[in-house]
Amino acid sequence: MVQIHVLGPMTVFDEESEPVVLAPKPRRLLALLAVNADRAVSVNSLMQELWGSNPPRTATATIQTYIGQVRRTLAEALRTSVAEVADEILITEGSSYVLSTSRVALDIAEYELLAAAGSTAVQCGDFVRGSDLLGQAVALWRGPVLVNVEAGELLSARIVHLDESLLCAEEHRIYADLQRGAHHTLVPELTELTARHPLHENFHRHLMLALYRCGRRAESLAVMRRLRTRLVEELGLEPSPFLIQMEQDILRGEPSLDGPRLGAPDRGSARHRERSAVQSLVHRLPRSAMQPTG
Known part of the structure; x- marks a missing residue:
């Protein structure tokens, strides 16, 4: 499985956890697809990201070239064919492209699941578990989002969104820690x-x-x-x-x-009252994310 990290410098790792090199423009294109994983990103959006309001006349052909370069890179990383990557991973849907997470592990996807599960736990009054999940989510950040990618308009907006999400996760985790003493x-x-x-x-x-x-x-x-x-x-x-x-x-x-004193039980047995709401999110997490920290 290929790993793509965006919570910090953008890095692509092959199946042996070795970093993969991408040229700046294809890397920027892959970054936009990665932060919108499993969602269609139109060619027009890719053009807007790469060239703003003044795309060259060859923009569509150039994007196809960049998509081809990314597919070849992913194929080499997965030891598979470009055709398989096009069918299963970087898929063409009409005039759009979709990066599927079927064989790609994304730190942003793991972060969003952990943050959502942690916030749900905090809202349910399960402060110990909420703090642990949110702590794991925040720990996935290795620096400013996509710090080594020259972001255009769309990536810049997504970066702002993720930065705000990080502040919320930190704030919710701190609230949970205060509630547990x-x-x-x-x-x-x-x-x-x-x-x-x-x-x-x-x-x-x-x-x-x-x-x-x-x-x-x-x-x-x-x-x-x-x-x-x-x-x-x-x-x-x-x-x-x-x-x-x-x-x-x-x-x-x-x-x-x-x-409360540190380690005091949550009032009202909130863990048991609301466990199902948290588990519906937690069960979607990767196995590695569920290992206890510390």
Whole structure:
């Protein structure tokens, strides 16, 4: 099976896990097909990605040439024929092409399944499992998406979508860890995340809560002061009401801010109440993704 990684530098590996070389334009074309795996990508979309609004007169023929190069590369990687690749992997559907995942392993596909299963677990109150699945999803990222591909309009939009998805996965995993009492381990990570995303209010809120639960109330309030200063100076905005409320709760030592102890059981046996909703997604994961971490 060929492996294609896009969550970081785009890399194609053959069946022996050796990297495969592709020229820049065919690699860019394959990248667009990979982030839309199992979905038809029209020739017009490929033209838009490669040349924007000014494709050359030979654009259609050039795309066919690039598709041929990608098929030959995949055939060599799979030790099979170009005809088989055209029939089963990089398939022509009318005026579109589809990259099938039948014999291609994509990190983005594994990430999306893990992130969806983890988010479902968190929503069901199964915070330990949700944190584990989301942690596995985030761990698949090896850097900025497609960092070695010159992205056009369509790839750029998909990259933005994936970057936002990563932030959501990180936020949901941190929420799950806070709910299960792992605040001590979160402070270094949240300190880094708030530095990288200085206007992300939820990361700041999570850091405030983690610090407060660690007995560091003064530092927790200092996070709010820094955020307020930045919001006012850069955007002319005050923090959101939920942050202001948290600041007030911290000042008066609101008991509801106290968290559970690490390892405490989930309240209400949420694991058993909602197990089926999570399993419907988890059963679709690759076997390797289900191995316990750590």
